[in-house]
Amino acid sequence: MNQKNSTHYLTVDQKIYDLEPKNLDDAEVIMECQNLTKEFSLVGRDDKVKALNNITLQEQSECKPIKKGEFVMIRGPSGGGKTTLLNLLGTIDMPSSGTIKLLGQQIDTNSSDSYLSQLRLESIGIVFQTFNLLATMTAYENVELPMKILNKLSQKVIKQRVINLLTRVGLQDRMDHLPSELSGGEQQRVAIARALANSPQIVLLDEPTGDLDTKSTVEVMDLLLSINNFGYSSEETQKVTMIMVTHNPDIECYADRILYLADGQIVKQVYNERQVPIDWEDYVKYLNANN
Numbered sequence: 001m002n003q004k005n006s007t008h009y010l011t012v013d014q015k016i017y018d019l020e021p022k023n024l025d026d027a028e029v030i031m032e033c034q035n036l037t038k039e040f041s042l043v044g045r046d047d048k049v050k051a052l053n054n055i056t057l058q059e060q061s062e063c064k065p066i067k068k069g070e071f072v073m074i075r076g077p078s079g080g081g082k083t084t085l086l087n088l089l090g091t092i093d094m095p096s097s098g099t100i101k102l103l104g105q106q107i108d109t110n111s112s113d114s115y116l117s118q119l120r121l122e123s124i125g126i127v128f129q130t131f132n133l134l135a136t137m138t139a140y141e142n143v144e145l146p147m148k149i150l151n152k153l154s155q156k157v158i159k160q161r162v163i164n165l166l167t168r169v170g171l172q173d174r175m176d177h178l179p180s181e182l183s184g185g186e187q188q189r190v191a192i193a194r195a196l197a198n199s200p201q202i203v204l205l206d207e208p209t210g211d212l213d214t215k216s217t218v219e220v221m222d223l224l225l226s227i228n229n230f231g232y233s234s235e236e237t238q239k240v241t242m243i244m245v246t247h248n249p250d251i252e253c254y255a256d257r258i259l260y261l262a263d264g265q266i267v268k269q270v271y272n273e274r275q276v277p278i279d280w281e282d283y284v285k286y287l288n289a290n291n
């Protein structure tokens with residue numbers, strides 16, 4: 001249909017990447033969890049909402065842990081618990097019960113806020129549907145900010161890194177632009193560059209293409225696919241683990257694995273044999289035929 005079935009090549013910035021099937025069997029475990037539940041109290045009411053119910057991603061279970069370099073998508077109906085799960089895996093929120101192990105570290109209610117915020121700053125990049133760029137800062141300044149906060153690199157190294165990252169996402173000519181001077185797709189690419197600023201091991205994405213038109217969706221997905229497989233730059237070529245919430249079934253082909261969540265539980269799990277980028281011209285034909 002809309003995928004490049006004859007080849008598995010991905011073209012980004014005139015470079016052609018060959019996508020082989022991934023073998024993650026022996027890859028390092030990045031994220032595992034056991035019997036995760038999350039309940040929300042409602043203001044002025046005694047009953048609670050059970051947003052997640054017994055989520056387990058473990059070697060011994062049917063749903064395996066998330067491995068280094070894996071691209072996992074989370075799909076399912078509205079209210080199913082996707083964002084709640086992403087927030088728990090990213091240590092933005094704490095489970096009501098159950099355990100999470102992230103990069104070999106146990107995360108629980110004893111983990112201090114300062115420890116968790118440092119872990120997020122160094123190891124986790126986060127991308128949101130609505131970009132969440134700082135409106136008064138240029139693309140350059142938005143990408144620079146996480147490195148300034150981490151405060152581990154010299155100003156000279158930071159500068160080179162911002163330029164490399166904005167070049168990597170195809171915005172080398174837009175560094176001085178404010179978010180309001182960029183298209184939605186461009187703003188999301190700035191947000192991706194910002195998420196990568198401190199070379200995180202994991203990138204979490206909550207509906208990153210939800211506010212984008214179809215062309216920008218394909219461009220952003222191609223970019224994520226190339227970062228997932230080939231790293232941040234020619235100097236940093238390690239695979240980047242990605243966990244992404246999406247409502248869009250057409251882009252499932254970009255994932256290694258898709259977890260379907262409904263009523264707070266994993267109801268289905270699908271593995272793609274290999275990741276396949278969408279061929280834009282075929283996709284337009286497919287969309288026209290189906291609309």
Ligand SMILES: Nc1ncnc2c1ncn2[C@@H]1O[C@H](COP(=O)(O)OP(=O)(O)OP(=O)(O)O)[C@@H](O)[C@H]1O
Nearest residue numbers: 040041049050051077078079080081082083084085
């Ligand atoms: N802060 C909160 N307080 C109370 N209930 C909440 C809160 N956050 C989420 N919920 C409830 O938890 C359930 C799961 O919500 P969640 O946002 O994780 O679903 P989702 O699958 O991401 O939905 P969507 O696709 O609509 O974004 C829903 O019933 C939601 O109303």
